[in-house]
Amino acid sequence: MLSHKRILVTGGAGFIGSHLCEKLLDQGHEVLCLDNFFTGSRVNVTSLMSNPMFELMRHDVTFPIYVEVDEIYNLACPASPVHYQHDPVQTTKTSVHGAINVLGLAKRLNAKVFQASTSEVYGDPTMHPQKEDYWGNVNPIGLRSCYDEGKRCAETLFFDYQRQHGLEIKVARIFNTYGPHMHPNDGRVVSNFIMQALRGDPITIYGEGQQTRSFCYVDDLVNAFIRFMDTDKDFTGPMNLGNPNEFTIRQLAELIIEMTNSTSQLVFQPLPQDDPQQRQPDISLAKEKINWQPETQLQEGLAKTIAYFQGVIAQS
Ligand code: NAD
Ligand code: UDP
Secondary structure, X not given: OOOOOEEEEEOOOOHHHHHHHHHHHHOOOEEEXXXXXXXXXXXXXXXXXXXXXXEEEEOOOOOOOOOOOOEEEEOOOOOOHHHHOOOHHHHHHHHXXXXXXXXXXXXXXXXXXXXXXXXXXXXXXXXXXEOOOOOOEOOXXXXXXXXXXXXXXXXHHHHHHHHHHOOOEEEEEEOOEXXXXXXXXXXXXXXXXXXXXXXXXXXXXXXXXXXXXXXXXHHHHHHHHHHHHOOOOOOOOOEEEOOOOEEEHHHHHHHHHHHHOOOOOEEEEOOOOOOOOOOOEOOHHHHHHHOOOOOOOHHHHHHHHHHHHHHHHHHO
């Protein structure tokens, strides 16, 4: 096994991607970060730019990619409902054409390839907590379908490339993740609530706030990606990665108000279409295969994220 690798991270200027680039550089690898800056930003990787092992390339994954690398992490895709619903056709193209281009590249290079899939492949789940063998409850024609079905189709492509061409694949189903470098206006619940609380604006709870999510801190997630990439060739996943501690959205709002000493009030707005009622990963497979479980408790991760957004507000 190569100890020093050239690694491509698509979507590397995004929230999770920028943390992954940093971690891979810390491990002594060369990192090629590819991004079209739709939701990501150069600011997320500014601190990496002076590292000679880091290279930033503007490119859209829906077009073929010609580079030479040893490993690929495919993260390119908007992840927040507001952003992926902004141009839903482009979202499906990014997942599907992006997967085809990334897999074609991996095939030519015989490179191991990781796919950032999502808990959204389970839709509004009727099995709780969700295990990898659950096939999901997904609306194929709704507002979230461009993302959910795009990611499902990408999983299909990954497994067909593995069966048909013997490609080494690693498919991770990521559950809600948060931390520094989230886009302050991306509409996801953690960034929304923290920004609202810090500005003293109303905290927008969709529905009654009884829906649940399980929040994973980004450092824990990125550690899992790297461990997963190092597993035996025959272990492909799909594997759930997330924090199994489940909270209602109302609990999250109350915790953020308390931690920021905010004067913000809760306001209740309509629940978006097909908003999953509950979500919690079963991570027994990750425990068994990569000896991993999240170490960061919600309060600890939120404290770091709040500090990050305080910095963003101070600079704006
Ligand atoms: P993000 O929006 O911050 O990052 C996505 C990155 O991909 C951005 O830098 C964006 O500019 C880039 N991108 C989008 N379309 C592209 C294209 N066509 N070509 C090249 N680059 C493109 O989101 P994130 O939270 O960092 O998510 C990263 C990956 O993890 C995504 O694939 C997402 O679906 C997956 N995921 C994230 C979560 C989460 O909670 N954050 C949960 C499940 C899955
Ligand atoms: N949500 C909310 N207020 C907000 C943003 C989101 O109540 O300002 C809710 C949303 O309806 C969902 C949950 O928080 O039930 C998580 O939303 P997010 O967009 O972060 O991710 P999802 O898990 O839905 O993809």
